[in-house]
Amino acid sequence: MLKNAIGREIPERIEGLGELTPYQGPFAIRPKNRRRGPQLRQVEPGEKKLLPNLEKALIETGAHDGMTISFHHHFREGDYLLDKVIDAAARIGLKNLVIAPSSLTNVHSSLIEHIKNGVIKRIETSGLRGSLGEFISKGMMDTPVIIRSHGGRARAIEAGETKIDIAFLSVSSCDNYGNASGCVGRNVCGALGYAMVDAKYAEKVVLVTDTLVDYPNVPASIDQTDVDHIVVIDAIGDSGGIMSGPLRHTSSPRDLLIAEYTAKVVEYSGYFKDGFSIQSGSGGASLAVARFLRDKMLEKNITASFMMGGISAQHTVMLKEGFVRKLYDTQTFDLEAVKSLAENPNHVEISAAYYANPHSKGAVVNCLDVGILSALEIDTDFNVNVITGSDGIIRGASGGHSDIAAGAKLKIVIAPLVRKRMPIVVDRVNTVTTPGETIDVLVTDWGIAVNQKQPELMAVLGKTGLPLYDIKELQEKAESITGRPDLIKYTDRIVGIVEYRDGSIIDVIRQVM
Amino acid sequence: MQIKCVGESGTTASGDILIKIEPCEGEDIDVEIYSTVGKQFSRQIKTAIINTLQELNVSGIRVLAKDNGALDYAIKARTQTAVCRAGKVLSFDWGVLSDEQNKENDAVCSR
Numbered sequence: 201m202l203k204n205a206i207g208r209e210i211p212e213r214i215e216g217l218g219e220l221t222p223y224q225g226p227f228a229i230r231p232k233n234r235r236r237g238p239q240l241r242q243v244e245p246g247e248k249k250l251l252p253n254l255e256k257a258l259i260e261t262g263a264h265d266g267m268t269i270s271f272h273h274h275f276r277e278g279d280y281l282l283d284k285v286i287d288a289a290a291r292i293g294l295k296n297l298v299i300a301p302s303s304l305t306n307v308h309s310s311l312i313e314h315i316k317n318g319v320i321k322r323i324e325t326s327g328l329r330g331s332l333g334e335f336i337s338k339g340m341m342d343t344p345v346i347i348r349s350h351g352g353r354a355r356a357i358e359a360g361e362t363k364i365d366i367a368f369l370s371v372s373s374c375d376n377y378g379n380a381s382g383c384v385g386r387n388v389c390g391a392l393g394y395a396m397v398d399a400k401y402a403e404k405v406v407l408v409t410d411t412l413v414d415y416p417n418v419p420a421s422i423d424q425t426d427v428d429h430i431v432v433i434d435a436i437g438d439s440g441g442i443m444s445g446p447l448r449h450t451s452s453p454r455d456l457l458i459a460e461y462t463a464k465v466v467e468y469s470g471y472f473k474d475g476f477s478i479q480s481g482s483g484g485a486s487l488a489v490a491r492f493l494r495d496k497m498l499e500k501n502i503t504a505s506f507m508m509g510g511i512s513a514q515h516t517v518m519l520k521e522g523f524v525r526k527l528y529d530t531q532t533f534d535l536e537a538v539k540s541l542a543e544n545p546n547h548v549e550i551s552a553a554y555y556a557n558p559h560s561k562g563a564v565v566n567c568l569d570v571g572i573l574s575a576l577e578i579d580t581d582f583n584v585n586v587i588t589g590s591d592g593i594i595r596g597a598s599g600g601h602s603d604i605a606a607g608a609k610l611k612i613v614i615a616p617l618v619r620k621r622m623p624i625v626v627d628r629v630n631t632v633t634t635p636g637e638t639i640d641v642l643v644t645d646w647g648i649a650v651n652q653k654q655p656e657l658m659a660v661l662g663k664t665g666l667p668l669y670d671i672k673e674l675q676e677k678a679e680s681i682t683g684r685p686d687l688i689k690y691t692d693r694i695v696g697i698v699e700y701r702d703g704s705i706i707d708v709i710r711q712v713m
Numbered sequence: 714m715q716i717k718c719v720g721e722s723g724t725t726a727s728g729d730i731l732i733k734i735e736p737c738e739g740e741d742i743d744v745e746i747y748s749t750v751g752k753q754f755s756r757q758i759k760t761a762i763i764n765t766l767q768e769l770n771v772s773g774i775r776v777l778a779k780d781n782g783a784l785d786y787a788i789k790a791r792t793q794t795a796v797c798r799a800g801k802v803l804s805f806d807w808g809v810l811s812d813e814q815n816k817e818n819d820a821v822c823s824r
Contacts (some may be wrong), residue, residue, distance in 0.1 A: 490759025591752045620727055621750045681784060685753030 279442015327597020
């Protein structure tokens, strides 16, 4: 075991995953390798790409035991494809598959059966929820899962660390030569930002759609030059599902108080001026922050240069009204926003690599002024956990959290001090996904704490009348309300490793007892 | 206090607890807890329930608690109400509360 730069014990190697590099700091690892693309291929004039079903696609693309297949999660809780492909793989007898979806949601609990019966051997993902997260946390897989941020996944794919043999990508519409869109079709999902990376780097790319349209289906998010095959099925997913998951609209006084404090922190921080840029998360309070800022922008007569996210209807309304000039969209969060992406040229679809890959010539996160981030837990070193619940069970997603925290100029974590009796500000988080050195401010409903590494910001906010505390005081306050929680009991067995965006290991997740 | 029938109080909403009390043979207090934060807090939830029952001088009962992250004061209040309902008490004698509880109440009132 080695201790990484934030004091977490990391094994030197793990059976089935190989050597691990401990986390050394947000920009400590410099890339040395080259981008790794797929084998060149020549599709000749007259060749057909359409195949009748998923089994045929698996066979045609050379599916074999132990290979890696990837998916995207743009349909979130409405995804049908992942289950269908794994079922098809099971039917043709494939075993020991590595699955590398951009994330997994509650709908993917059926994977448990395929882990038990040996079809799936290993998982790489951003998130895990529901009974699948519980199953893995209880130590039911032989090889630990790899948790990556969205930028980290793009990096791993481009660097050839995640070698995708076949990408199965559901697309809302497609022509018979592989030009695909998420904005047109029977079941739309909007941006295809995660899928765009897989399409460029997977050995074989199979697009799956329920809406086959006339050639050419342009503008296309994934284009014909990257696509091997196309399969048409009855339904790829449920558009309604993109709205579910963690998204909430709030009227909660607690969320509104947090949002009000946060908007003030942004306003007084020095970054709130004409042309500023901001990313806000998908939680209720995050969405409310944007509403408060809108009023302040009116007051000061300024506009934002760009916003990014998770793009929801609220962002698109601000775009239409002229509060913001451009929207960067990797993943679209509701149907209003899908419509905007299809119609508004200033609402721009970008890939996960463009958004957040640290080993590139500059991802969008580097250009951000303000990042508003959530937390399941945050500790007195400002380390944030967004992957395991307070009970130690995997029930979250790394997402773009650590990417934004590394890239943006002002990184604010917002969270209630107490959530269902659980203190959210703690001595030590169960799992670190984002290192505290990349977080500047914590805003809770009981007060605000500024990271000691930001003395200037502390001085500025000190003059505003906002309720500032040392983060240790907030931690004590939380515990005085809830009582001191009994410690979660873990075994020594590692069930998951959490990669930092640069590929080093920031923490491991152990089996809960 | 004499327990005469089944008494229930609370909800399973976030931050609340549902307490069900029923009489049983003997002098024991049997507490069963299902909690969303059980791993970290079932010990403290049990203590809060038992302390409240002892303040009200109640025994020979079975308690079923379904907790969704209630804080101690909510657990106490729900338990008191469930006891009163199970004892068919129509007006609560605030004097039976411990000095400590009365002090807490005074503090809240004077805020």
